[in-house]
């Protein structure tokens with residue numbers, strides 16, 4: 001079954017450790033080998049500039065990650081193909097895997113829209129507005145102030161609309177989320193779960209989930225253990241609980257996956273790396289019809305991409 005995974009942090013790991021080879025590195029949750037064996041069709045690769053990089057250096061590091069994406073992933077293996085649109089995904093041949101470039105947090109663009117345009121020119125097609133803290137676009141969900149989009153943040157969302165980029169609300173403050181609901185045209189939540197089931201700040205309230213469903217956006221259910229279960233150790237069963245809850249809110253056609261593999265140190269039991277998607281798919285097929293499972297795994301996110 002084809003898989004579209006909307007979020008991973010392979011680029012960060014490869015930036016931190018230049019020795020890593022994407023093909024079969026043991027310390028990676030996602031490798032070329034896993035993708036090939038497990039039916040991957042599109043993998044999103046996030047540019048995430050860690051907090052310790054200081055202001056003016058951030059954009060430079062973002063560009064280094066773009067370089068890793070091209071030189072060590074897209075150009076290094078025949079199977080990997082850059083994809084930037086729905087059309088390019090539909091044109092992938094069997095055996096080819098689409099690599100889709102995303103930005104996690106606008107910290108690296110500062111207050112400069114030209115940097116966003118440059119990232120778009122380099123192939124980035126999804127823009128996460130914040131990580132956990134505040135930047136010049138908006139507050140992240142862990143920022144106590146809890147402010148929404150700044151004036152510049154609204155310009156960023158309007159530019160995303162104009163360039164047909166996804167605006168990703170994962171990590172964003174609640175106020176920021178509702179601002180994006182007003183301004184944004186192509187909105188997704190790449191890696192967030194249900195706050196009703198697991199009250200972590202990074203998760204989405206039922207009201208947020210319902211408003212995403214209403215505008216036919218996609219929510220990438222994520223495998224981050226602390227977003228899956230608050231008390232016990234998380235497992236694959238918890239992923240199914242979150243899916244079931246979003247379905248109960250009317251969102252069965254709005255569910256996808258955003259694993260956050262390689263951005264997490266702990267993984268849920270039975271979902272230790274990308275290869276374990278197979279197990280998840282088998283489990284899903286026991287509870288949902290095949291069309292829907294195909295939707296969760298691939299079709300829903302693919303459907304929502306701008307042309």
Ligand SMILES: [Zn+2]
Pocket residue numbers: 104171191260263
């Ligand atoms: Zn994240």
